[in-house]
Amino acid sequence: MVLPSGLEIPKEVLDAEIKSFFDSAPPLKNSDDVSQKLEEFVKKNSLLSGTGGARRVVCVTSGGTTVPLEQRCVRYIDNFSSGHRGAASTKYFLKAGYAVIYLHRRGTCQPYCRSLPDDPLLECLEIVDESNIQVRSAITKTHVAVAEDLLLKLPFTTIFEYLQMLQMVAFTIKSIGPHAMFYLTAAVSDFYVPWKSMAEHKIQSGSGPLDMRLVQVPKMLLVLRKDWAPMAFCISFKLETDSKILLEKADMALRKYKMHMVVANELLSRKEEVVVVTSNEKISVRQNKSLGVDDVESALIELLVERHTVYVENSDNLTGQQ
Numbered sequence: 001m002v003l004p005s006g007l008e009i010p011k012e013v014l015d016a017e018i019k020s021f022f023d024s025a026p027p028l029k030n031s032d033d034v035s036q037k038l039e040e041f042v043k044k045n046s047l048l049s050g051t052g053g054a055r056r057v058v059c060v061t062s063g064g065t066t067v068p069l070e071q072r073c074v075r076y077i078d079n080f081s082s083g084h085r086g087a088a089s090t091k092y093f094l095k096a097g098y099a100v101i102y103l104h105r106r107g108t109c110q111p112y113c114r115s116l117p118d119d120p121l122l123e124c125l126e127i128v129d130e131s132n133i134q135v136r137s138a139i140t141k142t143h144v145a146v147a148e149d150l151l152l153k154l155p156f157t158t159i160f161e162y163l164q165m166l167q168m169v170a171f172t173i174k175s176i177g178p179h180a181m182f183y184l185t186a187a188v189s190d191f192y193v194p195w196k197s198m199a200e201h202k203i204q205s206g207s208g209p210l211d212m213r214l215v216q217v218p219k220m221l222l223v224l225r226k227d228w229a230p231m232a233f234c235i236s237f238k239l240e241t242d243s244k245i246l247l248e249k250a251d252m253a254l255r256k257y258k259m260h261m262v263v264a265n266e267l268l269s270r271k272e273e274v275v276v277v278t279s280n281e282k283i284s285v286r287q288n289k290s291l292g293v294d295d296v297e298s299a300l301i302e303l304l305v306e307r308h309t310v311y312v313e314n315s316d317n318l319t320g321q322q
């Protein structure tokens, strides 16, 4: 159902659209395995006796989702994202003491190895000089984080896989209430071909122009906030190429999807500056080269962690837990 922008879709219509999306999606192949890993990861990090209570858990989504055009997929529509933002942010969340669920597009940048693709062999090597290649120390950091149950990597490719896994993550980290955070930097497809109306075999090119109907992907952000994990602290991203409409669109997303914060970024300047939009502020965050920091994520994560702390304290006071 398409409404003029700004108008809200009635809850029952949205719920029906979401149900139809999940009912018609091809089931996740490794869903039992993913669900078991998630349960164990959240349990271990929420039962930290002697360390002052539960560790906070953030789900960082990263990379673009694909929309397959055929069931036996040869062609697909892709969404732009190198995964750099998600990988860099994961590193800073780990440094700040969070456990991270890294829900990422297969083959995109990885934490501590940001400029390299997700290839196990490449990940291990570092070029020292023309004649010297060594095993990189960063790989040890990734492995240590994984081994210590601080980093859980979950790869996706399609929009179907991504949304099913996002829902599973939400249902699992709901149990830690305000200690959970969603940091939704993945570039998610807006339109898709429903599985049932998708051609099974490779679409043939001999029959002239391709006429194909794409359906709108139901907006899951609102149900994530309201139903899936209502106490979690949620940050979404807004990407535009036209800077004139960026802040207005970010503000609209904040109100429409009841996000706690929306990070607005423009495609060309996204590595130098972002603007964090809240209900009453617009905070510009820039990379600070003079301090020797070469990315914007360092200051961004510092700000978000600060705001999450206030959110957790306020929620604890409300429930009388301290």
Ligand code: 9Z3
Pocket: 063, 080, 081, 082, 083, 084, 085, 086, 184, 185, 186, 187, 188, 236, 237, 238, 239, 240, 265, 267, 270
């Ligand atoms: C972003 O805006 C991310 O910051 C980038 C990061 C994808 C630009 P890279 O991975 O780039 O470092 O190369 N992500 C959200 C994009 C998005 O699809 N947002 C939706 C929208 O703008 C809302 S969910 O409508």
